[in-house]
Structures are given as C-alpha cells and as structure tokens.
Amino acid sequence: MMRRAILTVLGLAIMAQPAWAEIGRIKRSVGATAVERGKAKLTPAPGFQLLPGDTLVTGKNGQMSLTFIDDTRFSVGPNSRISVDDFTYDRTAQSGSFVTRVNRGSLAVVSGQIAKSKPDAMKVRTPTSLLGVRGTRFIVEVSK
Amino acid sequence: MxxxxxxxxxxxxxxxxxxxxxxxxxxxxxxxxxxxxxxxxxxxxxxxxxxxxxxxxxxxxxxxxxxxxxxxxxxxxxxxxxSLPPAPVRLTLYFLEGTTELTPESQPGLAFLIKEVSERPGAEVQVTGYTDTLGDADANDRLSQQRAEEVLGVLAKHGIDPTLMSAVGRGERNLRVATPDGVSEAANRRVVVTIR
Structure with missing residues (x-):
C-alpha cells in the first residue's frame, strides 16, 4: 500500500516534468517530419511541446516551423537534421543559453531573448563551424 | 548564344x-x-x-x-x-486598485487576445500578473496570481484550451513605474499576456 503510494507520487513527478521543461512549440509541420527524443520518433503536430535534446528531422518535402519560449523562431527546410543540444532559459531574468546543431539541411532563424541576453549565449553548430548569434535573422545551409 | x-x-x-x-x-x-x-x-x-x-x-x-x-x-x-512563425505578441491589461477587475479601457484587449490565439495554431499563452506596491508583499503575490488566473479564466471561457496557457504572479517585482513601497500606481496593476 505504502509502496504504491510512493510509486504514484513518483509517477506524478515524472509526468509533470515535461510541462516544466517545455522549451518551445511546433507551429506548423508539413510533409515528412519527425521529432527524435532519445530512441523515440515522435510525429509533431501544431502545439507539440519540445524538450532540450530533441532532434528535428524532415524528409524530401518536409518543413517545420517552431517558436521557443524565449521568442526565438525557427523554420526548418527539407532534408534536414537539426538538434537542440542545449536550451536553458530563465523566464524572469530573460537570459539563458541555446545551442543548436545543424547536421544537414537548412534552418532560418529569428533570434530571441537568449541571443539578446549576452553575446554568443546563442550558438549554432554546423559540421565545420561554430557560430555565435548576436541578435538577427539568418539562414544556415548545410548540404549532405 | x-x-x-x-x-x-x-x-x-x-x-x-x-x-x-x-x-x-x-x-x-x-x-x-x-x-x-x-x-x-x-x-x-x-x-x-x-x-x-x-x-x-x-x-x-x-x-x-x-x-x-x-x-x-x-x-x-x-x-x-x-515559413517562419509570426512574431510573438504581447499585451498589457490593467486592473482597478486592489481587485481582479479589469479597467474599462483594458476590456477590449481580451477580444484581441482571443483573435490572436485563434489565428496561431499551436499557440503558447503566458499570463504574468503584477501589482503596485500598496499593501504587503505576500498579499500582492496572491493578488497578482489571482489577476493572472482571472485573465486565463476569461480566455478559457472563450474557448481557448487551458492546456495552452500558464499563469504566474510576480507581485510587486518588476514594477512598470518605479515607486516607493505603499504607493498606488495604476500602471503597475497589470497582467502581461504573451502569445507565441
């Protein structure tokens, strides 16, 4: 009986976790798209909540749009594989850190509060380079 | 050629x-x-x-x-x-002193918010309540939370899914207009709604 109660409490804590950790939401998903979370391959729909570590994957005709809780906006083009390796954000202080890895494909970015909070708090990695974002709109393209 | x-x-x-x-x-x-x-x-x-x-x-x-x-x-x-999503929008609504009642001027803001959310699939709605410095800090923490929840409740009543929304109260922190303690200030009695 006692054990069950503890398990229930633990279960609740685990269930509640994603709500606290939400870092952004999918606004649009067209064609072949997936969000990889650990070993799970999830199908994003508008409102889908993203977590740190998620990888955004699109196929030949795939496209995804999303907005992060710091107001950063992404548009992911076809044939892309993009991971949010690190995302921490303090909503009150409006500061944090944000590292995105563009393994392949294309990504358009309008940066938000994290990029504004201090120089290079937002970084974008490509297979050959590391970029520090200083408040702007840009596109990164990485061919296969 | x-x-x-x-x-x-x-x-x-x-x-x-x-x-x-x-x-x-x-x-x-x-x-x-x-x-x-x-x-x-x-x-x-x-x-x-x-x-x-x-x-x-x-x-x-x-x-x-x-x-x-x-x-x-x-x-x-x-x-x-x-395909980039639209820029987030932010709207500030003001309250009558010591209450969770919106000022008449702020009432029309609700319709704007409802329209914005309906036009943004997958929206995230963040409601943050604040107070002026009148009264003690603990009471103001509660009042600011109640203000945020009041706005969230009205939006929910108009068909916005409550699971899209979150409400927090920040009490006297982050004053819009800096005042000493114990000052009634209309600009500080507010809720800021962010729609992403």
Missing part, C-alpha cells in the same frame, strides 16, 4: 545549391542591424564577425563574405523565410 545558355544554367545551379555550409545574414524583420560571429572553423578558434546585411558567408575554409541581392534569393531560401 545557344552555348551561353547551358553555362548560365550551370552557374545558377551552383549558386542555388550550397556545396559548402553557408550563412546568409539578413536584416531583422524591422530592418534592424544584427550580426553573427564565426567562432570556430574546422576546430580552429577565431572570431570573424559577419555584420554585412544581405550577405553570404562560407562556413568551411576561411570565412569570406559577399553581398547578395535579396530579390534574387533562391526559391528554397524564400520558402524557408516565408
């Missing part, structure tokens, strides 16, 4: 498909200046700041920046930019 055409087409193809990773820097939607720094290239630390708007920079080998004509961006780039 006939021979020139395939050559032009080949040049177009080269320009259209990035063979090395490329950064395209654009003005912000408000036309403002921004910059991206190349901090590392093939493991080599550096700091090459790209601040030329409407430019293209290669991200493999020594970064070189050249101007581009924004009118001649590739269809793929244009599609990518057109």
């Amino acid at each position: 006939n021979r020139a055409l395939p050559l032009l087409a080949a040049a177009g193809l080269l320009a259209g498909c990035a063979t090395t990773p490329t950064l395209t820097l654009l003005p912000t939607e408000e036309g403002k200046q921004g910059a991206v720094a190349v901090l590392e290239e093939n493991g080599r630390p550096m700091e090459t700041v790209v601040s030329e708007l409407n430019s293209s920079t290669n991200l493999s080998g020594t970064p070189r920046t050249r101007s581009i004509d924004p009118a001649k961006m590739s269809a793929r780039q244009r599609a990518l930019l057109d």
